[in-house]
Amino acid sequence: MKATPTAIPEVLVIEPKVFGDARGFFFESFNGKAFDEAVGRHVEFVQDNHSRSAQGVLRGLHYQIQQPQGKLVRCVRGAVFDVAVDIRRSSPTFGQWVGEELSEDNHKQLWVPAGFAHGFLVLTETAEFLYKTTDYYAPAHERCIQWNDADLSIGWPDIGAPPQLSAKDAAGAALTRAELFE
Template structure:
């Protein structure tokens, strides 16, 4: 597995070793021991989620307040522009964002540690996103940042206005402009 730091400290791009030939491919998508060694963490994952979304759907930016979730994100079908925002108040990178394309061909994964908001924009006709979490989902603990918060300034690769849920349309700003 190859691990590359993203633009924000602690966020990592993980590329598994893919074995492929004319029949297809095989790779180990997760191994707790190797993940801990490669990331220098001791997190254990407690929940797996699977999201399917259509082209132009923007989900997020979601996070939990008192029980922050670390997430290991990958795309198994399609392509997304995946974004994370540092919402750790004491962090030197508070309010900064990092984004990259995740797709079914590169097999890259994104490790997002606890204390970050997460969201993605679907670039393909549809996309299936799988992600592991280090804490259980707690609806009463969830918060949502405005996807278009000018104080954060995410450069989404939009071709048209995004398709948003009612919750995502009501996201709050992280800090005043």
């Protein structure tokens, strides 16, 4: 496993070693010991999630203000543009974002620690997205920041049409009015 820090050092791109031949491929998608070494501490995951979305669907920018979740995310079918936004007011990278294309072909994963908002845009006809979380889903504590907040200026890929949003995501708060982490 190769772990590469992004422009926000706590957010890591994880690349497994893939063994492939004419029959297909094999890789270890998660190894607790190797992952803990990569992030520099023990991380315990408590929940696995799986979503399927059509092209142009944008999910996010989500986070839980209580029971914050670290997420290890990957795309197993299709491709997505995945984004993590630092929403910790005391952080030197507060308000900054990083994005990475995750796909069934590149096998990359993104480690998004607690204290970050997370979202993704589906780039292919469909995408299936898997992620592990460090805390349980708590709908009462879920929050959403506008995907197109001018203060964030996220460089979402141009897909030729406006993204498809859920009602909850369309009603996301502006960063300046959102409940954030200290």
